[in-house]
Amino acid sequence: MKDNISSSPILNIVSRILFAPIIIFGLYVQFHGDYGPGGGFQAGVIIAAAFILYSMVFGIKKGETLVPIKINQYLMCIGVLLYAGVGVVSIFLNGNYLDYNVLASDSSSGQHLGIILVELGVGITVATVMIALYHSFASFRIKDD
C-alpha cells in the first residue's frame, strides 16, 4: 500500500491532535449513556472513528500494529460475552435473564450497574467490529495483472 496520504503535513498533524479527543468524547458518550443520550452503539462508532482516522492517514499497516487483528477479534467476542454474561449472572442471582434489579443491593443501583456493563459490552463489540470492517475492506485488493 502506498502511503502517499501521510506525506501531507496538515492531515498528519491534525489527525494526531484529534486522535485523543475523539476517544475521550467516545468514552463520554459511553458512560453518559445510562442517564442521557448516548450509549454503547454511538460510543463504539465514535471510538472506532479515531482508529479508522489513524489507519486512513498513516496507512493500514500502522493501523494494524496499533490494533492487531487477533486482539481485535478477541475483543469483539469479549464484548458479546460481557453482555451475555451480565444476563447469566442475573440468572445466578435468582432473577430473570438480564434482570438488573438483582445485581446490586437495591434495584436502582442494580439497574445502574447492569446498564453500564451491558453498554460497555455493546461499545467494545461495536468499536472492534467497525475497525475490523474498515481494515478488511481497506486491505482488499483486486489483483491487477
Add this chain to the structure above:
Amino acid sequence: MNIFLDDAPALVVVLPLLVAAIVAFIPSPRLAWFITIVTLVIHVLLSIELLTSFSSFGAIIYEFGNWPPPWGISFKLDGVNIGLQILFSAFVLIATIYARKIFLSEIEPEDSGKAYSLWLLAIGSLNGIILTNDIFNLFVFLEISALSSISLISLGAGTNRKALLAAFNYLIIGAIGATFYVIGVGFAYAMTGTLNMNDLIIQLTQYSEGQLAIFAGMSFMLIGLMVKSAVFPLHLWLPPAYSYAPSAVSTLFAALATKAILIFFVRILYEVFSIYNDYLILFLDYILLPLSLIAIFVGTIIAIYQDDIKKLLAYSSIAQIGYITLAFSIKDNSGVLAGFVHIFNHALIKGGLFMAVGYLAISLKDRVTLQSIEGYGQKFPITSYALLICGLSLIGLPLTNGFISKLYIFQALYINEMFLTIALVALSSALAVIYFWKIVEKLFFSSKGYKATSEDPAIYIPIWIIAISIIYFGIFSSSIVDFSSIASESLIKGGIN
C-alpha cells in the same frame, strides 16, 4: 440447578449464542465440535424441561429483564411452538453429530472454529424465531439467522465458487424480505403502540373495522415473511442457497430454517390478525391457496428436469413448502393441523435426504449429479438405503411419515369439500414419483458393478437415526399428530368463518 430450569426459555436461545462467541477462537476442529455437541446436549435437556413444564403448567411466558409485557421483550412457549421446539432441539443435535466429518472434508481446518460459531449462531437465532413473542424481536432474530446462514453458505465456496453468488443473492433478497417485514412492523406499531404479540391482539380490537394502515402493515409483514420462508413466487433465493452451501449446512437449513419462519407466519395469520376475517379470507383464498398450488407444481416440475441432486431436492422443498402453505390456507382446524403435521414430517424427510446426499457429495468430491451417482447403491449401500427410505417418504408411501402428512392434507381438503384441489395434490404426488424415481434408477439399477466400500459410521448413524424415525413416525404417528393438534387448537380458538 432449579434456577437454571426456570430460565430454560431464555437459555435455549442464549446458550448457543453465548457459546458461539467462545467457539470462534477454538483452533482445533475436534474441540470446537465437542464444545458444540456439549452445548446442544444441554439444549436438548432444556427443551425436555420446557416440555415437562408445559405439560404440567401450560403456556409459559418468559419476561426478559423482568420487564412485564407489553414493555419488555418476552418469549412465549405455548401449544403452537412446543412441538417444533422439541423437534428442533433433537434435530440440531443429530445434524451436528453428522456435521463433524462433513465439515472436515468441506471446510478448511482453520475455519472450522468460525464455522461452528456461525452454526451455533444460526441455531440460537432460529430458536429465537420459534420462541419469540415480540414482532420486532423476531426481526432481530431473522437478521441474525440470515447473516449467519449467508456466511455459512459462502463457506461452500471452498468446493464451488457459485456458493458466493448464491450467498449474495440470498443476502439481497433476504434483506428485501426483512425490510418488508420491518415496514409492516412499523405500521402496526404506529397504529397500536405495541410490539408484544399478546398486547397487539388486544390493541387491534379497537380497530375492529379495519384501518387501511393496519391492512398495509399486515400485508408488508406477511409478504416479508413469505420471502423469508420461500413461498412461491418469492422463493428464488432458496434453490441456489441450499444447493451450493456446504452439505451439513444445507441439512440444517432445509430441515428447519423455513419451518421456524412458517410457524411465526401462521401465528401472525391466525392469532394476531384473526379479527380481520374478511381480509384473512381474501388473503388465504385468493393469494395463499393459488400460490401454494402453483408452488407445488412448479417446484415438482422443475425438480423433474434437474440433473444436480442437491438442486433437485431444493426445488422439491419449494413444492413441499407449497403443501404446508396449502394446508394452512384451509381455514379450519383440520387444515392447520395438516400443515403442522407436514412441517414436522418434512423437516425429518428433507433433513435425511440432504444428509444422505451430503455424504455422497463428500465421497465424490464433486457435485452430486444423476450421472455421477450411477451404481452408488452398490458402492454405498448403507447410505443409499437410508436415502431410499427418506425418498419414499417424500413421495408419501404408506408406513412412512410422508404418508401421514398426505393423509391429513387429503382429509382436511375432503372435510372442506375442495375436490379439485384434492385431484391436483394427488396429481402432484404422482409427479413427485418421477423425480425421485430418476434418483432410484441411477442408484440401484445400474450395470456398473461397484463393490461395497466401507462407509463411515460417524456419518451413516445419524442418517439412519433420521431414516428410522421416519418409519417410526409413519407407524406410530400419534406423537406428531398430538403436537400438531395442540398447535392447531391453540391457534384457532374460536375458529374463523
